[in-house]
Amino acid sequence: MTKNIEHQFSMLVREIRKEFVGNGPKEISTRFVGSWAVSEMKGNLTNIEKFMMGSKEGEKMVHEARTGLVKKIYSDLSVRRKFEDxxxxxxxxxxxxxxxxxxxxxxxxxxxxxxxSKEK
Incomplete structure (x- = not known):
């Protein structure tokens, strides 16, 4: 049952990223560890972002834009509520x-x- 919830959590992460970024990660896995949900995503960057990374300035811009956007997405209370539910x-x-x-x-x-909850 836990694996199913972790999978649902991954799918919610993908759905949210797709809605706000325009594409979701190609691969995603989520693991629950205590009170943490750890989501690892591979294949996140768009072709435009990959093109921009041809220079150090471009790399910095892509990193700042991605991290800033993700912080903004998760500051939205309706988005947070979906994960909490x-x-x-x-x-x-x-x-x-x-x-x-x-x-x-x-x-x-x-x-x-x-x-x-740990099973005994």
Whole structure:
């Protein structure tokens, strides 16, 4: 059951990214670790962003634009509520970054309680 929720969480991340960025990551996986949901995304950059990365200035612009946009997306209360409803917990913090050279992004959602209860 946990894997199903992690998959649903990944699909929600993809849906949100697609809605706000115009495309979602090609690969995404989410793992719940205590009160964290860790989403790793590969294949995030658009062809235009890849073209822009031909210079150091372009790389900096793409990185700043991507990280700034993601922060703005997750500051939207209606977006946060979708994740909270799925997880059944409140979001305390969200950390996000992208390695544009490797085209891998990570977002860590920190919730107010553990997302998986340990089975005994």
């Amino acid at each position: 799925l997880a059944g917990a409140a979001i305390l913090r969200i950390f996000s970054d992208i390695d544009i050279e490797a085209d891998i992004a990570m977002t860590i959602f920190v919730f107010d309680r553990p997302l998986i």
